[in-house]
Amino acid sequence: MIKKRYLNGIFSLFLSVLFFWAQAQKVNLNYYLPDVFYNPNITTPEEYLGWQPGEWHITHDQITGYFKLLAKESPRMKFTEYARSYEQRPLFYVTISDESNMGQIEEIRKKHIELTDASKSMDLDIADMPIVLYQGYSVHGNESSGANAAVLLAYYMAAAEGDRVEKLLKEAVVLLDPCYNPDGLNRFASWVNMNKSTTLVSDPNDREYNEIWPRGRTNHYWFDLNRDWLLLTHPESRGRIQAFHHWKPNILTDHHEMGTNSTFFFQPGVPERTNPNTPQLNQDLTEKIGTFHAKALDAIGSSYYTKESFDDFYYGKGSTYPDIQGSIGILFEQASSRGHYQESVNGILTFPFTIRNQVVTSFSTQDAAIEMREEILRFQRDFYQNAAKEVKGDGTVYKISKKPDYNKAIYLAKLLSQHDIIIYDDGNMEGYFYIPVQQKQSRLIKTMFEVVTDFKVNIFYDVSTWHFPAAFNMLISNSVQSISDDWKLFNAEELVQHDNAFKTDTEMVSFAFEWEDLNAGILLNALLENGFQPRMMHEAFTASTIKGEKRFDRGTILVKSGDKNKNLFDLANKVNVKLYGITSGFNSEGVMLGSPSSFKPEKVKALMLIGNSVNAYDAGEIWFQMDQRLNIPLTKVELTRFSSLNLSRYNVIIMPDGSYRSLKQEDMDKLKQWVSSGGTLIAFKRALNKLNGSLITYESIPTAKRTFENYGDRQEKSAQHVIGGAIFESEIDTSYPLFYGYSSSSYYSFKRGTLAIKPAGNSLANPMVYKTKPLFSGYASEENKERIKNSSGLVIYGIGSGRIVGSVDNPLFRGYWRGGDKLFENMIFVSGAISGVGLRED
Numbered sequence: 001m002i003k004k005r006y007l008n009g010i011f012s013l014f015l016s017v018l019f020f021w022a023q024a025q026k027v028n029l030n031y032y033l034p035d036v037f038y039n040p041n042i043t044t045p046e047e048y049l050g051w052q053p054g055e056w057h058i059t060h061d062q063i064t065g066y067f068k069l070l071a072k073e074s075p076r077m078k079f080t081e082y083a084r085s086y087e088q089r090p091l092f093y094v095t096i097s098d099e100s101n102m103g104q105i106e107e108i109r110k111k112h113i114e115l116t117d118a119s120k121s122m123d124l125d126i127a128d129m130p131i132v133l134y135q136g137y138s139v140h141g142n143e144s145s146g147a148n149a150a151v152l153l154a155y156y157m158a159a160a161e162g163d164r165v166e167k168l169l170k171e172a173v174v175l176l177d178p179c180y181n182p183d184g185l186n187r188f189a190s191w192v193n194m195n196k197s198t199t200l201v202s203d204p205n206d207r208e209y210n211e212i213w214p215r216g217r218t219n220h221y222w223f224d225l226n227r228d229w230l231l232l233t234h235p236e237s238r239g240r241i242q243a244f245h246h247w248k249p250n251i252l253t254d255h256h257e258m259g260t261n262s263t264f265f266f267q268p269g270v271p272e273r274t275n276p277n278t279p280q281l282n283q284d285l286t287e288k289i290g291t292f293h294a295k296a297l298d299a300i301g302s303s304y305y306t307k308e309s310f311d312d313f314y315y316g317k318g319s320t321y322p323d324i325q326g327s328i329g330i331l332f333e334q335a336s337s338r339g340h341y342q343e344s345v346n347g348i349l350t351f352p353f354t355i356r357n358q359v360v361t362s363f364s365t366q367d368a369a370i371e372m373r374e375e376i377l378r379f380q381r382d383f384y385q386n387a388a389k390e391v392k393g394d395g396t397v398y399k400i401s402k403k404p405d406y407n408k409a410i411y412l413a414k415l416l417s418q419h420d421i422i423i424y425d426d427g428n429m430e431g432y433f434y435i436p437v438q439q440k441q442s443r444l445i446k447t448m449f450e451v452v453t454d455f456k457v458n459i460f461y462d463v464s465t466w467h468f469p470a471a472f473n474m475l476i477s478n479s480v481q482s483i484s485d486d487w488k489l490f491n492a493e494e495l496v497q498h499d500n501a502f503k504t505d506t507e508m509v510s511f512a513f514e515w516e517d518l519n520a521g522i523l524l525n526a527l528l529e530n531g532f533q534p535r536m537m538h539e540a541f542t543a544s545t546i547k548g549e550k551r552f553d554r555g556t557i558l559v560k561s562g563d564k565n566k567n568l569f570d571l572a573n574k575v576n577v578k579l580y581g582i583t584s585g586f587n588s589e590g591v592m593l594g595s596p597s598s599f600k601p602e603k604v605k606a607l608m609l610i611g612n613s614v615n616a617y618d619a620g621e622i623w624f625q626m627d628q629r630l631n632i633p634l635t636k637v638e639l640t641r642f643s644s645l646n647l648s649r650y651n652v653i654i655m656p657d658g659s660y661r662s663l664k665q666e667d668m669d670k671l672k673q674w675v676s677s678g679g680t681l682i683a684f685k686r687a688l689n690k691l692n693g694s695l696i697t698y699e700s701i702p703t704a705k706r707t708f709e710n711y712g713d714r715q716e717k718s719a720q721h722v723i724g725g726a727i728f729e730s731e732i733d734t735s736y737p738l739f740y741g742y743s744s745s746s747y748y749s750f751k752r753g754t755l756a757i758k759p760a761g762n763s764l765a766n767p768m769v770y771k772t773k774p775l776f777s778g779y780a781s782e783e784n785k786e787r788i789k790n791s792s793g794l795v796i797y798g799i800g801s802g803r804i805v806g807s808v809d810n811p812l813f814r815g816y817w818r819g820g821d822k823l824f825e826n827m828i829f830v831s832g833a834i835s836g837v838g839l840r841e842d
C-alpha cells in the first residue's frame with residue numbers, strides 16, 4: 001500500500017515550536033516546497049540527513065549520497081558523474097524527466113541536438129519536443145544557498161505528484177547539477193558548521209561570518225570557476241562543458257550569492273553591457289523569463305531587482321557562456337547569510353530564507369521553460385540557422401601552426417575541441433591544425449579569436465577581452481581554402497607524438513632539447529629530480545645531429561649521454577619533448593658545446609608567501625602552475641609565520657600580487673639578507689610596491705587626480721579608469737635570459753590593474769617594454785594607454801649574488817595564459833644566471 005502524506009505534519013510543527021528558542025531557523029519542508037502529495041517511498045532530505053535543510057550547511061558528500069539514493073528510488077531520475085574535483089569529489093548531474101521520457105532519453109537527446117544542426121533542424125517538429133533545462137548551483141562554494149536548494153528541488157522532482165510536476169516532467173528534461181564547485185562548497189560548509197553556536201549568533205563579527213583566507217569561493221587551487229567556462233583550465237569546467245555539449249540545454253541557470261545587505265537579483269543585467277555577439281532575442285527572452293521570477297518572488301514577499309548591475313559580457317562565466325551558443329544563461333544572486341543567521345540592514349537574514357528564494361526561482365525557471373517551450377526551442381533552432389547564414393560561402397580557415405611549439409599547438413587545439421569546435425589535423429608535426437569558420441560553432445570561434453577595441457560602454461564586471469591566440473603568444477593566420485580529403489578530424493587521443501627513437505645504448509656527445517617547447521620546463525625539472533646535470537646554453541649554435549645540421553636557439557638544454565639514457569628517453573617521451581642526438585662538440589656556427597656561456601640550472605626549492613593581503617587568485621595560479629604543470633613542490637607559508645622562518649632551505653621565494661601590509665621592516669631586512677646570499681625573489685604586481693624603497697627602487701607613473709562634474713556620475717567616471725582585464729603588447733629582448741624560449745620580439749601580456757613603471761636607466765635592464773601603441777585588445781582609457789606606452793613590464797635587480805625579478809603583469813593569468821609560461825619558468829630557473837650588466841642600477 002502506498003501511503004500518501006502531507007508535509008505539514010503535526011509532529012514537525014510541534015518540534016519546531018519546542019525548539020524555537022534555540023533553532024530560530026528551523027523550518028518545515030513546506031516552507032520551501034509546495035503543499036502537494038509526495039510519494040512516501042522517496043526519502044526526504046530530513047530523513048536522509050537527520051535535520052531539515054537550512055539547519056546546517058550541507059556537505060558535498062551528503063549531497064552526493066542523497067542524490068544517489070534518489071536516483072535509486074525514483075524512476076524519474078538518473079545519476080551521471082561527469083568529472084572529479086582535485087580533492088576527488090564527484091561532479092554530477094541528475095537527468096530528470098517522466099518515466100516515459102526516461103525510457104527513450106537517448107533518442108530525445110539526439111533529436112534535441114539536431115536542433116543545433118542547421119542542415120536538419122528545419123525538419124523537426126518542435127511542438128513535440130521537450131525543452132532541456134540545466135539548473136546549476138554554487139560555483140562559488142561560499143554561496144551555498146543554491147546547493148542547499150538543489151537538494152530540495154531534487155526531492156520535489158523525485159517525489160511530488162500532481163499537475164504541475166507531471167506537466168514539467170513530460171515537457172522538459174531537467175539536468176540538475178547541485179554543485180559546480182564541490183571542493184569550495186565543502187571548505188565553506190566545514191567553516192560555517194564548525195563555528196555555528198547552538199544559541200544562534202547573529203552578530204556579523206562572529207567567526208562564523210568571517211571565513212579565513214583563501215575562503216570557500218574558489219576551487220582547490222583558489223581559482224574562480226565562474227571565470228573558467230571558456231578557459232577550461234580545470235577538470236570541473238572540462239567535465240561540465242562536455243555535459244553542456246552532450247545536451248546543449250535551452251536554459252542554463254547559475255545560482256549565486258552576493259552581499260548580505262542586498263536583496264535578490266536575476267538577469268538580464270545592465271542591457272548596454274551585453275556582449276554584442278549575443279543576439280538581442282536572447283536578452284528579450286531572458287527578460288520574459290524574468291517576469292516569472294518576479295511573480296514567484298512577489299508571491300512570497302521577497303524583494304528583488306534586475307538590470308541595474310551585473311552584465312552578460314564575458315563568455316567565460318556560467319550565465320554568459322550559453323548565450324553565444326543558442327542557449328539562455330541566467331544569473332541569480334541572493335543576498336548571503338554566509339552562515340546561519342546574520343544581521344543585515346534588512347533585518348535578520350536566515351539561511352533558510354536564502355535557500356527558499358533559490359528554490360522559488362528554480363521553480364519559476366521551470367514554469368517559464370514550460371510556458372515558453374516552443375518559443376525557446378525555436379530560438380535555439382534559429383540561432384544556429386542564422387549563424388550558418390552568416391558564414392555561408394565563407395571559406396576562411398584559421399591555421400594553428402605546429403611550429404615552433406607543437407605541444408602548445410596541441411594544448412590550444414584540445415581546448416578548442418572541448419567547446420565542440422571542429423578542427424582538422426594534417427597529421428604532420430610541422431604542419432597545421434585547421435579550423436574552418438564555416439561550422440556550427442562559428443560565433444564562438446569569432447569571440448575567441450577577435451580583437452576588440454570598440455565598446456558601447458567602458459565598464460566591465462570582469463575582463464574586456466580574451467583573445468586566445470594572444471593568450472598563447474601565437475598569432476594565428478587564416479586563409480581561404482578548402483578542406484583537404486587528407487586531413488582527419490582532430491582527435492586528442494590519436495595525435496602524432498615525437499619519437500625519441502634512439503637505442504638505449506646510443507652514445508652521443510650530448511642530447512639537446514629546445515627551451516621553446518611548452519613542456520620543456522617539465523622535462524628540465526624531471527631531469528633535475530632524477531639526478532641529471534642539464535646545462536642551459538646562453539648562446540645560439542648550429543650543431544651536427546644524427547639527422548644533420550640543426551640550429552639551436554638560446555636557452556637550449558644539453559644533457560650528457562651516458563648510462564641513464566633510457567631514463568632520459570622515457571622522461572622526454574612522457575611529455576612529448578623532442579630530443580636531438582648531437583654527434584660532435586664542434587659546432588659549425590655559434591659557440592661550441594663546451595662553451596662557458598652556459599650554466600647549470602638548479603633544482604627549484606621554492607617558497608610562496610600567502611595569507612591575508614595576498615591575492616588568492618594569483619597565488620593559486622602560481623601554486624597550480626608549479627604543482628599541476630611543472631610538478632615542482634611549492635611550500636606555501638602564511639605571512640604570520642614569516643618572521644620566525646628559517647629561509648636557508650629555499651632558493652626561490654615568490655610573492656604573488658598583494659599589499660603585504662603585515663610585513664615589517666625587519667621582515668624586509670630578512671628578505672634582503674636572503675637575496676644577497678644568492679636567492680631569487682620573484683614579485684608580482686603590487687608586491688613590487690612593497691619592495692620598492694627597501695629592496696629595489698623604481699619610479700612608477702602616477703595616475704591623474706579624478707575630478708567629477710557631479711555626484712551621480714562618480715562611479716561611472718571612475719570605472720572608466722579601471723583596467724579590469726585587457727591585452728597589452730610589448731617589445732621583448734629575446735636574447736635576455738628571462739625571454740629564452742621566445743622566438744618573436746612581440747609579447748602579449750594580460751593586464752589587470754594600472755601599475756606602470758618607468759624604464760630603468762640601464763637600457764640593458766629593460767627586456768620588456770610596452771609598445772608605443774600598447775593596447776592590443778580590450779579596454780583601457782586614453783590616460784592609461786598614455787601611461788603604459790614605453791613603460792617597463794619587468795623590474796630586474798641584483799643584491800649580492802641574488803636576483804629580484806618583478807613583473808607588472810601576471811604571466812600565468814587564470815592558468816590559460818600559456819604564452820607567459822616560459823617567462824615564469826625563466827624566472828624560477830634562469831634568474832640566477834642574469835649577468836650584472838642586465839640589472840637596474842638606479
Ligand SMILES: [Zn+2]
Pocket residue numbers: 140143256257
Ligand atoms: Zn558568485
